[in-house]
Amino acid sequence: MAVPARPRRTARRPRRFELRSTAVYFALLAIILALAGAAVRTVVAAAAHRPAWAAALALMGVGAVMAGCRGKRRISAARIARRSAEALDEATRTAVEALDAASPAPAVGLVPAGAGACGGTEPTVLLPGTVPEAPADTVETAYEALDPDEFEQAVAELCRRDGCLDVDVVGGAGDLGADVVARTPDGRSVVIQCKRYCDGNRVGSQDLQRFGGTCFTVHGADVAAVVTTSDFTAPALDYAEQCGIVCVDGPQLRCWQEGTGPRPWEARSPTG
Secondary structure, three states: OOOOOOOOOOOOOOOOOOHHHHHHHHHHHHHHHHHHHHHHHHHHHHHHHOHHHHHHHHHHHHHHHHHHHOOOOOOOHHHHHHHHHHHHHHHHHHHHHHHHHHOOOOOOOEEOOEHHHOOOOOOEEOOOOOOOOOEOOOOOOOHHHOOHHHHHHHHHHHHHHOOOEEEEEOOOOOOOOOOEEEEOOOOOEEEEEEEOOOOOOOEOHHHHHHHHOOOOOOOOOOEEEEEEOOOEOHHHHHHHHHHOOEEEOHHHHHHHHHOOOOOOOOOOOOOO
């Protein structure tokens, strides 16, 4: 009597170890174990509150096991574990492939479009020698909530953002009216005095006169500007017109920050 030869199993090629696949594998395994533990806890809690239901479920489970034992093939715990591991491994490969497909391509040489277009979002190439406009999603700063030192730093940061060089905060004792000094992209010297005032406290003519006496003669400013969170009195604006000082009030400061208004060195002084 000839005994049929059992087919030889082809040796499987060992897979190369991959850290990401292994991490995903164990993550999925942990999720499955957590779900199984939650299911067991739910069954135990239900059995404690409903003994009759627990007995019925136990009888149904015994019946299912007995029915399975009568089948042609015996239930093998090893086979079940092997199939579960194969299914989990397949799920791991699928998840890794999905992660690879969803990885975005890196952007090269692109910067956001300027905010002067009022909300444009298309990317644009930053050419050498050009100054980037303020981004459309610039985070608004509540300048009224800053203290005077923080306000000077915020104005200096606006100058840096808009392409000024050699920006420095020099405000303090003995500053002779200059709080922020910088050099514009075209090489002009800018001297800015910062006045962080409340809405009811406007910049007066005395403030402008003290600044006007030093901004040009002492600091050698090509552009002299007074930036405030409040407003200017009429005599202060008259003095600024006579001396050629640029006055930037609260709304104009907000436009400068948003990129919808001129910068102090681009605005025409009252004398032109």
